[in-house]
Amino acid sequence: MVDKGIGARVPRKEDLRFITGRGRYTDDINQPGQVYAVFVRSPHAHARIKRIDKGPALAMPGVLAVLDGQDVAADGLGNLICGWLVKSKDGSPMKMGKHPLLAQEKVRYVGDRVAVVVAETREQAKDAAEALVVEYEELPAVVDLAHAHDAPALVHDEIPNNLCYDWELGDKAAVDAAFAKAHHVTKMELVNNRLVPNAMEPRAAIGHYDPGQDAYTLYLTSQNPHVHRLVISAFIGIAPEHKLRVVAPDVGGGFGSKIFIYGEECVVLWASKKVGGRPVKWVAERSESFLTDAHGRDHVTTAELALDKDGNFLALRVNTKANLGGYMSTFSSCIPTYLYATLLAGQYKTPAIYCDVQAYYTNTAPVDAYRGAGRPEASFLLETLVDQAAIEMGMDPAEIRRKNFIPKTAFPYQTPVALVYDTGDYEACLDEALRLVDYAGFPARRAESERRGKLRGIGISCYIEACGIAPSAVVGSLGAGVGLWESAKVRFTHTGKVQVLTGTHTHGQGHETTFSQLVAEKLGVPYEDVEVIHGDTEKTPVGMGTYGSRSLAVGGEAIVKACDKIIAKGKKIAAHLLEASEADIEFKDGKFTVAGTDKSKTIGEVVFAAYVPHNYPPGLEPGMEEGAFFDPPNFTFPAGTYVCEVEVDPQTGEVDIVKFVAVDDFGNVVNPLIVEGQVHGGLVQGIGQALLEGVRYDEGGQLLTGSYMDYCMPRADDVPSFEVHTSRGTACTSNSLGVKGCGEAGAIGAPAAVINAIRNAIGVRVEMPATPERVWRAIQASPLAKAAE
Amino acid sequence: MRVSMTVNGKAVSGEVEPRTLLVEFLRNQLGLTGTHVGCDTSQCGCCVVHVDGVSVKSCTMLAVQADGASVTTIEGLAQGGKLHPLQQAFHEHHGLQCGFCTPGMIMSAADLLQRNPDPTEHEVREWLEGNLCRCTGYHNIVKAILAAAQTMRGMAKAAE
Numbered sequence: 029m030v031d032k033g034i035g036a037r038v039p040r041k042e043d044l045r046f047i048t049g050r051g052r053y054t055d056d057i058n059q060p061g062q063v064y065a066v067f068v069r070s071p072h073a074h075a076r077i078k079r080i081d082k083g084p085a086l087a088m089p090g091v092l093a094v095l096d097g098q099d100v101a102a103d104g105l106g107n108l109i110c111g112w113l114v115k116s117k118d119g120s121p122m123k124m125g126k127h128p129l130l131a132q133e134k135v136r137y138v139g140d141r142v143a144v145v146v147a148e149t150r151e152q153a154k155d156a157a158e159a160l161v162v163e164y165e166e167l168p169a170v171v172d173l174a175h176a177h178d179a180p181a182l183v184h185d186e187i188p189n190n191l192c193y194d195w196e197l198g199d200k201a202a203v204d205a206a207f208a209k210a211h212h213v214t215k216m217e218l219v220n221n222r223l224v225p226n227a228m229e230p231r232a233a234i235g236h237y238d239p240g241q242d243a244y245t246l247y248l249t250s251q252n253p254h255v256h257r258l259v260i261s262a263f264i265g266i267a268p269e270h271k272l273r274v275v276a277p278d279v280g281g282g283f284g285s286k287i288f289i290y291g292e293e294c295v296v297l298w299a300s301k302k303v304g305g306r307p308v309k310w311v312a313e314r315s316e317s318f319l320t321d322a323h324g325r326d327h328v329t330t331a332e333l334a335l336d337k338d339g340n341f342l343a344l345r346v347n348t349k350a351n352l353g354g355y356m357s358t359f360s361s362c363i364p365t366y367l368y369a370t371l372l373a374g375q376y377k378t379p380a381i382y383c384d385v386q387a388y389y390t391n392t393a394p395v396d397a398y399r400g401a402g403r404p405e406a407s408f409l410l411e412t413l414v415d416q417a418a419i420e421m422g423m424d425p426a427e428i429r430r431k432n433f434i435p436k437t438a439f440p441y442q443t444p445v446a447l448v449y450d451t452g453d454y455e456a457c458l459d460e461a462l463r464l465v466d467y468a469g470f471p472a473r474r475a476e477s478e479r480r481g482k483l484r485g486i487g488i489s490c491y492i493e494a495c496g497i498a499p500s501a502v503v504g505s506l507g508a509g510v511g512l513w514e515s516a517k518v519r520f521t522h523t524g525k526v527q528v529l530t531g532t533h534t535h536g537q538g539h540e541t542t543f544s545q546l547v548a549e550k551l552g553v554p555y556e557d558v559e560v561i562h563g564d565t566e567k568t569p570v571g572m573g574t575y576g577s578r579s580l581a582v583g584g585e586a587i588v589k590a591c592d593k594i595i596a597k598g599k600k601i602a603a604h605l606l607e608a609s610e611a612d613i614e615f616k617d618g619k620f621t622v623a624g625t626d627k628s629k630t631i632g633e634v635v636f637a638a639y640v641p642h643n644y645p646p647g648l649e650p651g652m653e654e655g656a657f658f659d660p661p662n663f664t665f666p667a668g669t670y671v672c673e674v675e676v677d678p679q680t681g682e683v684d685i686v687k688f689v690a691v692d693d694f695g696n697v698v699n700p701l702i703v704e705g706q707v708h709g710g711l712v713q714g715i716g717q718a719l720l721e722g723v724r725y726d727e728g729g730q731l732l733t734g735s736y737m738d739y740c741m742p743r744a745d746d747v748p749s750f751e752v753h754t755s756r757g758t759a760c761t762s763n764s765l766g767v768k769g770c771g772e773a774g775a776i777g778a779p780a781a782v783i784n785a786i787r788n789a790i791g792v793r794v795e796m797p798a799t800p801e802r803v804w805r806a807i808q809a810s811p812l813a814k815a816a817e
Numbered sequence: 818m819r820v821s822m823t824v825n826g827k828a829v830s831g832e833v834e835p836r837t838l839l840v841e842f843l844r845n846q847l848g849l850t851g852t853h854v855g856c857d858t859s860q861c862g863c864c865v866v867h868v869d870g871v872s873v874k875s876c877t878m879l880a881v882q883a884d885g886a887s888v889t890t891i892e893g894l895a896q897g898g899k900l901h902p903l904q905q906a907f908h909e910h911h912g913l914q915c916g917f918c919t920p921g922m923i924m925s926a927a928d929l930l931q932r933n934p935d936p937t938e939h940e941v942r943e944w945l946e947g948n949l950c951r952c953t954g955y956h957n958i959v960k961a962i963l964a965a966a967q968t969m970r971g972m973a974k975a976a977e
């Protein structure tokens with residue numbers, strides 16, 4: 029047994045630098061000769077650029093360059109792209125509007141990049157940016173998603189009805205037939221509120237062109253530095269891939285928002301060459317983050333569930349309008365389609381499902397993946413709909429779910445919306461959650477609250493998600509422009525220490541610890557002897573990065589495969605040293621042993637022999653360094669049950685979460701401490717969506733929620749402590765570790781639990797965010813309030 | 818203008834503009850990059866340091882205002898090569914993920930514990946109102962602060 033191996037609650041090895049203030053984030057890096065970039069942004073949601081006069085800005089002190097869309101065009105730089113081709117019902121490809129690095133002809137949202145000013149100091153750049161003269165001709169703005177189709181303006185002049193695609197999934201005829209014979213239909217209209225990811229570290233970048241090497245280096249806040257390198261090379265065309273190094277050092281949270289290739293990071297890289305190779309730094313101010321980080325969610329949906337008289341689900345029909353914002357962000361097309369509609373089966377055996385999605389451009393910030401990405405929208409819809417159905421059918425919300433669960437004997441299970449779930453035991457999670465929350469004791473607690481003048485409610489949410497993104501051939505057939513495998517390299521040194529190079533990126537997830545545990549377990553080396561290296565395209569093998577809860581399920585498995593190769597080679601060396609046949613060598617706990625004997629060599633001895641091959645198997649390569657790529661055969665399917673109990677103050681509409689239980693099936697767990705932390709964080713983002721957060725634009729497209737004073741982030745005193753349990757795991761079959769992915773679950777499952785609990789308390793469903801005002805108004809209109817009068 | 822102050826026990830001075838913020842002075846002139854900037858409206862608390870023993874948002878104070886003061890940043894919290902009990906507790910209880918809010922959280926909590934050595938969970942949560950964390954959901958931060966409070970009470974007792 030190794031100390032600190034798989035399953036151990038090891039406190040993280042990355043902590044030391046952060047708790048002592050020695051983390052190294054992009055803005056902590058300064059380079060000799062560094063200059064500063066400040067962006068001039070559109071104050072209008074939609075306007076034609078009539079004229080830009082650079083003169084006054086160029087004349088300001090310290091200014092080195094002022095660059096705009098015409099300079100971008102003159103240098104022949106490519107546009108930003110969306111890397112996933114979604115096709116409409118009629119087979120036509122999505123309509124991708126041009127997305128230049130700096131606006132050309134038109135601006136399409138408030139905050140759109142119009143120009144960049146580079147100056148000796150940040151203050152000088154700021155002052156000069158103020159002096160830049162830009163004349164606009166304002167155009168009517170398309171802001172309301174629900175009416176984007178018939179809006180009086182076109183975000184992209186060449187794209188009719190602002191419609192990017194009209195996509196569908198599922199068997200429409202089968203669904204229509206099922207609805208025709210349904211005993212009951214539950215129908216709902218709902219909004220999935222738009223959110224700002226709000227990683228605490230704002231985006232930042234330092235671009236550096238080295239004229240001597242004719243090579244570029246980009247430091248930036250990225251979840252996937254190799255993907256940045258690929259897009260900047262292949263599509264933007266700033267530098268060929270082998271001449272571009274991308275480094276994502278410590279990154280202060282991402283939640284999806286740092287996956288994407290934005291204009292700013294590309295511009296500073298390009299601008300460095302324009303100013304003779306001086307490093308150009310840009311750090312977003314928080315208000316820029318609000319305006320320009322890709323937002324999340326933003327759906328308007330109609331959903332219908334058909335049931336028979338016993339409460340069995342017969343069919344589900346969903347129509348969703350999804351907001352893309354002013355331009356398509358890097359993965360924006362797949363979020364409201366393949367990461368959304370494919371999850372609409374949830375944990376249920378609903379035999380027929382049909383979903384169609386219309387994605388619209390509006391004059392708002394681009395929308396893309398945010399923690400959960402599509403799956404929270406699917407889960408919220410389904411779990412509030414199922415709850416509503418239970419109410420309408422007079423059934424207990426737990427029982428209607430139990431009745432419709434895919435039974436644990438039915439795996440692998442083909443859903444009607446393309447996915448094949450490998451394993452699961454939904455009832456076990458539900459039972460455990462109900463036990464932990466004391467579901468049976470709820471009526472007594474409700475009565476007690478009532479005596480204090482409070483309305484108590486309980487809400488259940490049984491979520492599922494598809495993680496471990498993703499099997500390349502599958503996503504390729506659905507339109508993805510890249511493969512979604514992952515890579516690893518495991519390198520021993522002479523002295524038996526191990527370096528693990530991974531293509532994933534850690535920005536809070538604790539890979540340095542988890543991967544060290546993995547390697548300690550597999551190779552039997554001390555955990556302390558393993559160092560995990562990531563985030564630098566010049567050090568690590570090409571990898572696809574971290575998102576979609578993929579790092580362990582895909583990246584971890586690549587590490588396992590590399591370890592397997594190390595062991596296989598080690599066996600050859602050990603056999604030679606022990607004068608035995610390779611087939612007789614067993615490897616366990618860091619030792620190669622001749623089976624049935626006490627003759628053995630430690631892995632350290634074998635590694636030393638590999639580097640000092642004086643007595644060595646003839647023909648075998650020296651050295652001990654192995655690489656592997658892993659392309660998963662399927663997604664992984666974490667699932668679980670969340671139960672939220674709230675107390676509502678009918679006088680103020682304030683919602684207090686008094687209890688929150690999360691039971692998750694993440695398969696096998698490498699580090700429970702880290703996994704629980706991931707759930708806590710996800711839950712608070714989910715609760716934030718349910719109760720506090722929501723982006724608002726006014727009719728003219730001005731962002732009203734552009735700072736922490738107007739956008740309500742969850743604070744410590746808004747949320748409770750949680751009961752989180754991850755012991756009910758069914759091992760995943762798509763990787764040898766049996767792991768599923770835990771990063772997004774909380775954000776996916778929590779919103780419906782909270783909203784269902786409020787509905788249970790006050791008798792009506794409140795749209796998210798369920799602010800005190802909304803809840804109070806709902807109470808005034810609710811049958812409960814009427815009954816009380 | 819010239820400012821002089823004591824930072825983490827060392828006398829320092831430098832030339833600043835009247836508009837230079839304390840956080841800019843610490844980060845850009847002294848290279849103390851452990852103090853972070855997470856917002857522009859004095860809401861996130863990533864920038865909390867101690868000025869004359871009291872927690873302050875260093876993005877909301879001018880460098881000149883700290884002239885003559887004694888400033889402690891996250892880099893100066895560990896004493897004699899030993900982690901502060903709060904640093905230790907954040908580590909043991911997984912009170913940090915990306916680490917960006919962490920220096921501010923720890924410095925803010927340190928001020929709480931000197932005012933109230935035995936806070937309730939509720940009091941900790943209320944105190945942290947000015948510190949945002951997007952990663953941890955606060956659960957383990959609160960746990961870590963309560964654990965550190967206990968350790969520090971034990972240390973204070975032992976010292977009596």
Ligand code: FES
Pocket residue numbers: 853854855856857858859860861862863864865874875876877
């Ligand atoms: S940087 Fe946000 S409060 Fe100081």
Ligand code: FES
Pocket residue numbers: 228280281536912913914915916917918919949950951952953
């Ligand atoms: S640990 Fe990332 S913001 Fe708190």
